[in-house]
Amino acid sequence: MIYLDNAATTWPKPRQVVMAIEEVLVHKGGNAGRGGHSAAILATRFIHQAREDLCLLFGTDDPTRVIFTQNATHALNQALFGLLQKGDHVITSSIEHNAVARPLWALKQRGVEVSEVPGIPGKEFDLEAYDKAFRTNTKLVVTLHASNVTGTLLPVQAIGQIAHEHRAYYLLDAAQTAGVLPINLGRLGVDLLAFPGHKGLLGPQGTGGLIIQAGISMVPLLYGGTGSLSEEDRQPDFMPDALESGTLNGPGIAGLGAGVRYLLDEGIDKIRTREQALCRRLWNGLREIPTIKLYGSGPVERRSPIVSFNIGELDSVEASFILEEKAGIIARAGLHCAAHAHRMQGTLEQGTVRFSPSHFTSVEEIEAALQAVKRVVEDL
Numbered sequence: 001m002i003y004l005d006n007a008a009t010t011w012p013k014p015r016q017v018v019m020a021i022e023e024v025l026v027h028k029g030g031n032a033g034r035g036g037h038s039a040a041i042l043a044t045r046f047i048h049q050a051r052e053d054l055c056l057l058f059g060t061d062d063p064t065r066v067i068f069t070q071n072a073t074h075a076l077n078q079a080l081f082g083l084l085q086k087g088d089h090v091i092t093s094s095i096e097h098n099a100v101a102r103p104l105w106a107l108k109q110r111g112v113e114v115s116e117v118p119g120i121p122g123k124e125f126d127l128e129a130y131d132k133a134f135r136t137n138t139k140l141v142v143t144l145h146a147s148n149v150t151g152t153l154l155p156v157q158a159i160g161q162i163a164h165e166h167r168a169y170y171l172l173d174a175a176q177t178a179g180v181l182p183i184n185l186g187r188l189g190v191d192l193l194a195f196p197g198h199k200g201l202l203g204p205q206g207t208g209g210l211i212i213q214a215g216i217s218m219v220p221l222l223y224g225g226t227g228s229l230s231e232e233d234r235q236p237d238f239m240p241d242a243l244e245s246g247t248l249n250g251p252g253i254a255g256l257g258a259g260v261r262y263l264l265d266e267g268i269d270k271i272r273t274r275e276q277a278l279c280r281r282l283w284n285g286l287r288e289i290p291t292i293k294l295y296g297s298g299p300v301e302r303r304s305p306i307v308s309f310n311i312g313e314l315d316s317v318e319a320s321f322i323l324e325e326k327a328g329i330i331a332r333a334g335l336h337c338a339a340h341a342h343r344m345q346g347t348l349e350q351g352t353v354r355f356s357p358s359h360f361t362s363v364e365e366i367e368a369a370l371q372a373v374k375r376v377v378e379d380l
């Protein structure tokens with residue numbers, strides 16, 4: 001099997017991640033923050049260490065403002081429902097994943113005003129249209145960092161700067177870029193960062209988080225036990241307890257922490273260089289094959305490690321089925337939970353086949369994938 005669906009979830013994980021999870025299951029299985037006994041304290045410590053390491057990775061310095069969630073969707077929902085109320089205005093792009101588009105649709109039904117900056121994945125984000133979209137009640141801007149359909153990067157630094165000029169917060173959906181590109185919250189002007197733990201950060205599924213810059217408060221999505229102020233009915237108002245109710249995913253967070261330390265040790269730049277080289281090879285190889293349609297534009301330097309394509313008019317789901325059946329290639333096909341982006345790109349019917357390598361993918365695997373596509377084209 002050749003796994004080329006790392007944009008959905010990375011696999012395999014580094015050995016260190018597997019070992020960290022095993023270590024918790026075997027030796028550190030207490031419930032963090034629940035009681036003063038040594039097992040709880042041990043768990044609280046490694047969870048705190050993971051918060052510290054995430055701060056280091058994202059260039060921020062208050063570990064209490066890193067909250068753990070089940071995935072990026074959960075983090076985005078916490079930020080959107082936590083910040084926006086009836087009468088508020090939010091600006092987004094027209095190429096968002098359903099993890100943003102659906103909460104915003106639901107918020108719209110509750111009286112939140114939503115504006116979409118139109119655009120095509122792969123084309124430049126229209127900063128002028130974006131600047132004009134602000135209103136006096138604009139509270140938040142939310143965009144993805146890289147399209148999960150084409151990998152195209154948005155100009156997040158400019159988006160953040162313009163949001164601040166209009167006194168709005170900027171929430172960045174880093175689902176495709178956390179652990180893939182260097183991200184420094186201060187430099188990019190990001191106020192809230194939603195990230196999955198199970199993609200570029202190399203942790204297990206069931207992990208993710210939200211980083212909230214100082215001075216921003218929001219309503220919790222969940223209320224409940226935090227191990228603190230148990231005598232009070234009211235939810236604690238200090239972080240992270242204010243936004244972290246119920247038992248945390250200890251083994252998962254240990255794995256996520258190990259993934260982050262792996263990235264810090266290896267260096268994101270080194271990983272990025274390798275992933276770019278693999279994508280360049282894929283892109284150039286696919287371009288040579290007759291009938292292949294490639295999506296997005298611009299060099300791999302301005303994309304996350306995703307190459308999206310179609311084989312003539314062949315349905316993308318059928319194409320990926322043939323690729324797996326004939327050559328064991330695992331690729332994502334269809335709409336990738338991002339119908340808005342496909343509508344803008346004109347691929348709502350056909351979808352696209354998406355190859356997303358990781359730095360563990362070998363050059364031989366890339367060549368095998370290209371040969372497999374060639375054979376499908378020849379057999380059509």
Ligand SMILES: Cc1ncc(COP(=O)(O)O)c(C=O)c1O
Pocket residue numbers: 007008071072073074097099100144146147148173175176195196197208
């Ligand atoms: C751009 C984008 N946002 C959000 C998500 C949701 O991430 P998760 O599955 O961790 O909730 C994804 C998942 O692929 C994504 O690509």
